[in-house]
Amino acid sequence: MGVTPGDDDPQVLERARVGDREAQASLIRGLQDVWFRYCWSMLRDDEMARDATQETARRFLAGLPGFRGASQLKTWSLGIATNVCRELRRKRRGGVAGESSLRLVRDAEAGPADRAAEREAQAALHRVVDSLPDRQREAVVLRYFEGLNTAETAEAMACSPGTVKATLSQALRKLRGQLEALA
Amino acid sequence: MSSPLREQLDQAGKAYRDLRYDGDLASELLATPLPVRRRTRWRAGMIGGVGLGMAAAIVVVVLLRGTGSGPGISNPNPPTDTLAGGDAAVPPETSHAVETPVTPTTTAAAQMTATPVVPPRINIDIRRFSLSRPSLATLNQRPDLSRSDGTPLRLTRPRYRPSAPRPAQTPSTPSDAPATGASRWLIDPPPVETS
Numbered sequence: 309m310g311v312t313p314g315d316d317d318p319q320v321l322e323r324a325r326v327g328d329r330e331a332q333a334s335l336i337r338g339l340q341d342v343w344f345r346y347c348w349s350m351l352r353d354d355e356m357a358r359d360a361t362q363e364t365a366r367r368f369l370a371g372l373p374g375f376r377g378a379s380q381l382k383t384w385s386l387g388i389a390t391n392v393c394r395e396l397r398r399k400r401r402g403g404v405a406g407e408s409s410l411r412l413v414r415d416a417e418a419g420p421a422d423r424a425a426e427r428e429a430q431a432a433l434h435r436v437v438d439s440l441p442d443r444q445r446e447a448v449v450l451r452y453f454e455g456l457n458t459a460e461t462a463e464a465m466a467c468s469p470g471t472v473k474a475t476l477s478q479a480l481r482k483l484r485g486q487l488e489a490l491a
Numbered sequence: 492m493s494s495p496l497r498e499q500l501d502q503a504g505k506a507y508r509d510l511r512y513d514g515d516l517a518s519e520l521l522a523t524p525l526p527v528r529r530r531t532r533w534r535a536g537m538i539g540g541v542g543l544g545m546a547a548a549i550v551v552v553v554l555l556r557g558t559g560s561g562p563g564i565s566n567p568n569p570p571t572d573t574l575a576g577g578d579a580a581v582p583p584e585t586s587h588a589v590e591t592p593v594t595p596t597t598t599a600a601a602q603m604t605a606t607p608v609v610p611p612r613i614n615i616d617i618r619r620f621s622l623s624r625p626s627l628a629t630l631n632q633r634p635d636l637s638r639s640d641g642t643p644l645r646l647t648r649p650r651y652r653p654s655a656p657r658p659a660q661t662p663s664t665p666s667d668a669p670a671t672g673a674s675r676w677l678i679d680p681p682p683v684e685t686s
Contacts, residue, residue, distance in 0.1 A: 333517035344512035361512060365520050430506060433499045452500045453507040484496055 321381065325373050332372070335381070336365050342382060342454070343389050349449045350393040351400075352438065360396055364389040379463055383456060386464040390446060397442060436486045444479035447472055 323331035343364045348357035367388045375384060437448060443465070450461045451472070462469040 329521055333521055336517040336520065337515070340512040340516040341510070345507055345510035348510060349507065358512075361516065362520065365516055369520070426502065429499055430502050433503050434506075437503070448500075449507070453504040455504070480496065487496065487499070 318377075321375075321377070325375065332369060335372075336368070339368075339382060339385055340365065343385065346386060346389050346449060346454060347393055349453065350390075350442070350446065351396060356396055356400070360389065360392045363392045367392070380460070383460045383463055386450065386454070386456070387466060390464055390466070394442070432487060432490050433483070436483050436490075439486070440479055440482060444475055444482070447475045448479050448483075451476060 320331045320334055324335050340361060344357055344361045347360035347364065348354070351357050351360060364385065368385050371388065375381070437445060440448065446465055447461060450456050450464055451458070456464065458469045458472050462472045465472065
């Protein structure tokens with residue numbers, strides 16, 4: 309079992325930085341789901357999300373000796389994942405899978421059967437989130453889905469907190485408008 | 492933010508967090524050596540190979556020095572009597588690599604005077620020497636040209652002909668000496684017998 313994401317163990321982190329394989333494996337196991345769901349939300353493709361997750365882990369291990377602990381490990385590693393996803397999106401420009409909302413709704417179907425209306429609303433929301441521009445989608449996923457605060461979102465996106473606030477404001481306005489239009 | 496949208500985002504966040512990576516990423520990555528370690532191993536192998544090659548070259552040179560007798564391999568400290576001459580100057584035929592060479596003692600050094608004897612002055616007429624002529628003594632001897640019947644051959648110089656190409660260098664040798672270069676000795680035809 310890996311360490312809890314966001315709850316960095318200084319001893320495990322120090323051992324991982326000096327090359328302890330066991331400590332590195334513990335960190336990766338604690339963060340692999342975080343990386344995968346974020347990459348999957350950005351790329352909307354299972355195979356590409358797996359590739360992006362593995363590439364994120366490689367860069368994470370390579371950059372670990374230089375990590376000074378100025379931020380949380382999860383935030384720092386999500387910054388790596390953001391860069392990886394941006395590079396992959398640039399390569400795959402124009403080919404959008406458009407499967408994200410379907411998979412998330414399929415996963416949500418495990419709930420009670422009497423919540424059909426709620427599932428429908430979620431599917432609509434995911435479709436709207438998928439239609440957002442890349443930067444706005446990054447901000448929404450990191451801030452509301454992953455639970456980072458504004459400063460951490462700004463660090464993961466490599467921009468200022470003011471930019472994050474402005475991006476989120478634009479994204480919410482667009483979400484609200486499209487959801488009202490669907491209703 | 493409006494409350495319905497916030498609730499929807501929270502619900503979507505829950506579904507989002509249910510996503511899992513299918514597999515163990517740590518074992519997938521850490522089972523194979525990292526590229527950095529592979530590069531380091533390759534570099535260490537290359538350095539080891541170069542070092543091994545240098546060691547082999549040193550061993551070969553040492554073996555050649557121990558057994559070889561090539562032109563460039565000689566005793567760096569020859570016996571001092573080599574310069575004085577005499578039988579004692581001949582080094583013993585023992586192997587220098589095995590035994591310490593024994594320097595023979597002679598009285599030649601004691602017989603030397605304190606001040607070297609200056610040889611008497613020799614007057615040399617430098618004009619008698621031709622610097623361009625080879626210093627082989629046999630070149631100054633005229634060939635013994637005689638016929639089988641005993642009549643001597645007369646050697647003459649070829650006459651100068653204007654149409655013939657001029658020799659590239661004027662010989663600086665005396666006229667009685669055999670010339671080199673373009674000048675050649677010609678053999679006259681045998682004398683006609685008149686009865």
